[in-house]
Amino acid sequence: MARIDLVDLAHSYGGNDAPQESFALKPVTMTWRQGGAYALLGPSGCGKTTLLNVISGIITPSRGKILFDGKDITPLSTQKRNIAQVFQFPVIYDTMTVGENLAFPLKNRGVPKADIDRRVAEIGRLLDLEPYLNRKATRLTADAKQKISLGRGLVRNDVAAVLFDEPLTVIDPELKWQLRSKLKALHRELDLTMIYVTHDQTEALTFADTVVVMHDGRVVQSGTPAELFDKPAHTFVGYFIGSPGMNILPAEVRGREARIDGHVIALNRAYDNLPAGAKIEIGVRPEFVEVVAPAPSLLTARIERIDDLGRIRFARVRVGDAKLAARAPGGFTSADGSAGLKFDPSHVHVYADSLLVEGAA
Amino acid sequence: MDKTVNQKAWFLVLPVFLVVAFSAVLPLMTVVNYSMQDTFGNNQFFWNGVGWFKELLDPSTDLGGRFLASLGRNLFFSLVILAIEVPLGIVVALSMPREGWTVAACLVILALPLLIPWNVVGTIWQIFGRPDIGLLGYVLNAMGFDYNYVSNDVDAWVTVIVMDVWHWTSLVALLCYAGLKSIPEAYYQAAQIDGASRWAVFKAIQLPKMNRVLLIAVLLRFMDSFMIYTEPFVVTGGGPGNSTTFVSVELVKIALGQFDLGKAAALSLVYNLIILIVCWIFYTVMTNAGVERKVQAESEPAVEPKPSAALKPVPALKPREGVA
Numbered sequence: 001m002a003r004i005d006l007v008d009l010a011h012s013y014g015g016n017d018a019p020q021e022s023f024a025l026k027p028v029t030m031t032w033r034q035g036g037a038y039a040l041l042g043p044s045g046c047g048k049t050t051l052l053n054v055i056s057g058i059i060t061p062s063r064g065k066i067l068f069d070g071k072d073i074t075p076l077s078t079q080k081r082n083i084a085q086v087f088q089f090p091v092i093y094d095t096m097t098v099g100e101n102l103a104f105p106l107k108n109r110g111v112p113k114a115d116i117d118r119r120v121a122e123i124g125r126l127l128d129l130e131p132y133l134n135r136k137a138t139r140l141t142a143d144a145k146q147k148i149s150l151g152r153g154l155v156r157n158d159v160a161a162v163l164f165d166e167p168l169t170v171i172d173p174e175l176k177w178q179l180r181s182k183l184k185a186l187h188r189e190l191d192l193t194m195i196y197v198t199h200d201q202t203e204a205l206t207f208a209d210t211v212v213v214m215h216d217g218r219v220v221q222s223g224t225p226a227e228l229f230d231k232p233a234h235t236f237v238g239y240f241i242g243s244p245g246m247n248i249l250p251a252e253v254r255g256r257e258a259r260i261d262g263h264v265i266a267l268n269r270a271y272d273n274l275p276a277g278a279k280i281e282i283g284v285r286p287e288f289v290e291v292v293a294p295a296p297s298l299l300t301a302r303i304e305r306i307d308d309l310g311r312i313r314f315a316r317v318r319v320g321d322a323k324l325a326a327r328a329p330g331g332f333t334s335a336d337g338s339a340g341l342k343f344d345p346s347h348v349h350v351y352a353d354s355l356l357v358e359g360a361a
Numbered sequence: 362m363d364k365t366v367n368q369k370a371w372f373l374v375l376p377v378f379l380v381v382a383f384s385a386v387l388p389l390m391t392v393v394n395y396s397m398q399d400t401f402g403n404n405q406f407f408w409n410g411v412g413w414f415k416e417l418l419d420p421s422t423d424l425g426g427r428f429l430a431s432l433g434r435n436l437f438f439s440l441v442i443l444a445i446e447v448p449l450g451i452v453v454a455l456s457m458p459r460e461g462w463t464v465a466a467c468l469v470i471l472a473l474p475l476l477i478p479w480n481v482v483g484t485i486w487q488i489f490g491r492p493d494i495g496l497l498g499y500v501l502n503a504m505g506f507d508y509n510y511v512s513n514d515v516d517a518w519v520t521v522i523v524m525d526v527w528h529w530t531s532l533v534a535l536l537c538y539a540g541l542k543s544i545p546e547a548y549y550q551a552a553q554i555d556g557a558s559r560w561a562v563f564k565a566i567q568l569p570k571m572n573r574v575l576l577i578a579v580l581l582r583f584m585d586s587f588m589i590y591t592e593p594f595v596v597t598g599g600g601p602g603n604s605t606t607f608v609s610v611e612l613v614k615i616a617l618g619q620f621d622l623g624k625a626a627a628l629s630l631v632y633n634l635i636i637l638i639v640c641w642i643f644y645t646v647m648t649n650a651g652v653e654r655k656v657q658a659e660s661e662p663a664v665e666p667k668p669s670a671a672l673k674p675v676p677a678l679k680p681r682e683g684v685a
Binding site: 077 | 545547548550551553554555556557558561564565566568569570
């Protein structure tokens with residue numbers, strides 16, 4: 001149980017002298033508060049597993065410090081760090097029973113037998129492993145094995161944090177849902193800090209109260225799911241979160257209006273101090289763009305197809321070379337395949353070199 | 362299920378039948394034939410029924426006495442070298458580097474003894490251990506040890522055992538190393554997280570994962586040491602006295618020294634049978650340990666190799682007679 005601070009933390013597999021662009025984890029300073037449920041979200045190779053392994057001590061960072069409750073633990077080995085980690089693929093000690101597997105982390109730390117038994121029974125109950133406790137841990141199904149791995153991560157109640165490295169990859173979708181809800185329930189019950197690495201946004205958004213999005217070795221945004229959805233701090237976040245992702249369009253922005261192909265889109269805020277020479281784009285989620293009948297005041301788009309997701313329909317359209325998605329209201333049809341796009345000004349964001357720019361009110 | 366019947370396919374297996382018949386079945390039957398007869402040379406044979414077999418198992422006869430004594434020596438030898446080579450091989454495998462150029466270097470060095478022909482190994486140690494000109498023998502004597510494998514039983518045994526350990530521990534080590542390499546990195550990381558000590562990692566992860574290769578290593582080393590002929594024959598010639606005369610050495614003496622084909626054939630058959638039975642028992646016991654686990658878990662069907670595979674590694678009908 002601890003607050004975890006990362007101070008100017010960075011890691012390069014090529015050593016500290018490698019150019020910073022090649023760092024697997026670029027310098028980051030952030031705080032993980034005690035008892036939080038965090039998701040570390042990003043595509044494969046974005047550095048999220050590296051960050052996790054640095055926190056757990058499997059990797060020693062090439063730069064920076066990790067503090068647990070203000071105490072520098074960077075040089076400590078994994079064993080001394082008081083951290084639990086669950087890996088992508090189940091790790092089972094074949095020769096032991098399920099119960100012995102769960103007891104292993106406690107036994108190694110010399111916890112008294114009575115406490116071990118109580119704790120193992122509790123975790124066994126929480127994870128529905130009770131009927132298996134006295135069984136050999138081999139030849140169980142993949143999800144039972146992964147539950148054991150999860151159990152070993154949760155069995156210690158003194159850990160600073162429990163780290164999950166895409167733990168549900170090997171689980172069937174149906175069980176995935178159950179296990180994830182279970183984890184969430186366990187988080188509430190056990191009051192542990194949990195950090196959950198995943199590349200699946202649904203998994204991240206349902207599990208976590210704070211989602212940390214990583215991209216290319218950098219932490220690009222950290223916030224609640226709603227914040228990530230409403231106000232992506234980086235075009236990558238907009239694109240990566242949400243399905244379909246945010247529409248990003250190159251535009252000329254001046255004051256309270258953005259210009260695309262000479263067509264003006266109104267903005268809610270004024271953007272007068274945009275950095276010169278930066279790549280300016282506007283981003284708007286498909287939920288806040290509507291296809292309507294073409295009109296001279298609207299940006300014209302060509303409809304390529306309309307995806308019916310049941311609850312909502314999205315039109316895939318093209319403006320010049322740019323591809324966009326937009327909400328298609330019920331009953332909308334287009335005779336000649338052209339349509340007008342209606343933007344909701346309060347949800348159009350402006351990005352300079354991929355970073356969100358806050359306009360003036 | 363529809364099965365295509367094509368009797369002509371038999372012609373495709375015919376070559377194999379012929380090869381097996383001439384290379385295995387016919388020689389074996391010849392041995393069986395000899396084992397029932399006595400010969401006084403001149404290609405004259407007399408029926409003796411199971412007489413040789415009775416003598417073989419009766420310690421009061423010359424044949425039985427020699428056979429049972431050499432069998433005892435042989436079993437003792439096998440047990441000793443297994444007790445040394447298996448733990449030693451595991452230790453060597455554990456201390457080998459896991460990556461980098463040193464891996465290749467270690468593998469080459471380990472493989473070297475395995476690549477040396479048996480009689481060369483024997484010759485190396487025969488010379489190495491000689492008190493007059495051998496490095497080992499001379500140094501030991503210079504240090505005050507009265508070491509002479511030609512005249513002292515214990516010295517002869519120690520020499521033969523150390524030679525076998527030198528020659529074959531690499532095999533166990535390489536097999537174990539292969540087993541260790543197949544353990545995913547995540548297991549070690551998880552053990553670190555779980556706070557496991559070095560010993561706990563060995564007991565909980567490495568040893569169980571080496572189970573299979575260890576089974577193979579023990580089987581191979583048992584069979585090979587039980588059939589050992591060349592190295593001790595070259596070093597000690599079975600001496601001093603009969604103290605390092607193993608079953609195969611005895612067999613060659615009877616078959617080629619005395620030309621007692623009947624006795625030798627009976628001995629070969631019993632010898633061969635012992636190896637088969639011991640391997641079968643051993644393999645069954647080792648795989649049953651796995652089956653028990655399966656019964657306990659009962660959930661997923663697991664593929665166990667069929668026990669019949671155990672008999673395959675037994676290479677020759679008769680142990681290395683050709684080398685003599």
